[in-house]
Amino acid sequence: MLWIKRFMVAGVALLGTTVASHANLVVNGDFETVGSDPTGIFHGSKITELPTATHKWDVFTSIPGWTTSSGAGIELQYKDGGYRVELDSDFDGNSNSGMMQTISVTDADNYLLSFWYLPRTDVEGDNGIEVYFDNVLMQLVDGVSSVITDWMLVEIDLGFLAAGDYILEFLAVGLENTMGGLLDNISIVANGPVQDTNPPPCVENCEPPCESNCEPNGDPLPVSEPGLMVLLLSGLVMFGALKRQRSRKGLPA
Numbered sequence: 001m002l003w004i005k006r007f008m009v010a011g012v013a014l015l016g017t018t019v020a021s022h023a024n025l026v027v028n029g030d031f032e033t034v035g036s037d038p039t040g041i042f043h044g045s046k047i048t049e050l051p052t053a054t055h056k057w058d059v060f061t062s063i064p065g066w067t068t069s070s071g072a073g074i075e076l077q078y079k080d081g082g083y084r085v086e087l088d089s090d091f092d093g094n095s096n097s098g099m100m101q102t103i104s105v106t107d108a109d110n111y112l113l114s115f116w117y118l119p120r121t122d123v124e125g126d127n128g129i130e131v132y133f134d135n136v137l138m139q140l141v142d143g144v145s146s147v148i149t150d151w152m153l154v155e156i157d158l159g160f161l162a163a164g165d166y167i168l169e170f171l172a173v174g175l176e177n178t179m180g181g182l183l184d185n186i187s188i189v190a191n192g193p194v195q196d197t198n199p200p201p202c203v204e205n206c207e208p209p210c211e212s213n214c215e216p217n218g219d220p221l222p223v224s225e226p227g228l229m230v231l232l233l234s235g236l237v238m239f240g241a242l243k244r245q246r247s248r249k250g251l252p253a
Contacts, residue, residue: 042059067100069099125174
């Protein structure tokens with residue numbers, strides 16, 4: 001999925017400090033990090049050997065950032081100029097596998113989990129991947145190749161996370177036939193504060209000459225149109241006075 005990775009690199013270069021403030025908490029979410037270049041347990045290939053190998057895949061007990069949580073291991077594949085993961089791993093028995101990593105949150109905030117998913121087969125119930133966060137099932141992603149014909153972006157709102165360590169896990173489910181759902185470009189980034197959609201609290205029991213801004217039923221009073229016009233006119237008057245003052249000082253208006 002090279003086009004996605006090129007797009008992400010271009011986005012980082014364009015956004016600069018904005019991206020830096022929303023750093024991805026997932027280590028090696030795009031599976032491009034080689035690290036110590038581990039050796040696979042099926043073909044005996046190292047990660048760096050996959051691009052030139054005939055088979056272009058192997059099953060690993062662990063890869064940088066990720067460890068096997070269940071099943072045979074993590075099947076890492078090289079295709080279209082980049083690496084991706086399949087968790088219905090090609091191995092004898094128990095091909096449905098899981099992978100996990102610890103996510104360290106240092107800044108309490110609202111966070112969004114996202115990843116790209118692609119079903120490999122056109123068989124119902126064959127490409128399922130369960131997504132767990134902090135041991136809670138967040139979503140089951142499933143589909144068939146005749147419907148989902150290209151990589152699909154999946155986003156999961158994790159809500160507010162306090163500082164601490166959390167477990168992120170992906171688990172293959174369904175038919176165990178060494179062919180299942182594919183994963184790439186996994187990320188967890190701060191999603192900003194949740195907007196408060198509740199109306200502002202009513203101010204009641206004020207001391208004179210203050211008046212309550214609430215109707216009898218407790219709802220906030222609407223702002224009247226004349227009131228809005230007064231605010232607009234006041235702003236225009238202040239803008240005009242400031243413009244004249246800047247003109248007298250020889251400053252550009």
